[in-house]
Amino acid sequence: MVNLKRLTDQAKKVADKRGGTDSLKEDADEVKGIFKGKGSLTDKAKAAGKALKEPGAEKEEQKPAE
Numbered sequence: 001m002v003n004l005k006r007l008t009d010q011a012k013k014v015a016d017k018r019g020g021t022d023s024l025k026e027d028a029d030e031v032k033g034i035f036k037g038k039g040s041l042t043d044k045a046k047a048a049g050k051a052l053k054e055p056g057a058e059k060e061e062q063k064p065a066e
Contacts, residue, residue: 018055019055023055026055027051027052027055030051031048031051031052034047034048034051035048
């Protein structure tokens with residue numbers, strides 16, 4: 001039998017580890033954009049996997065150096 005409280009607690013820990021719900025929404029939007037773009041399904045899946053490995057990494061790279 002599935003322990004829903006334990007499952008919810010684990011989901012909350014993962015969300016907090018990735019930066020909270022706002023970060024999860026941004027990650028979902030990024031993946032959505034990848035899959036709407038051009039290219040093969042394999043290339044899109046690889047790009048989405050790479051994008052999800054480090055949450056917020058793309059935005060940090062785009063920031064200008066101070």
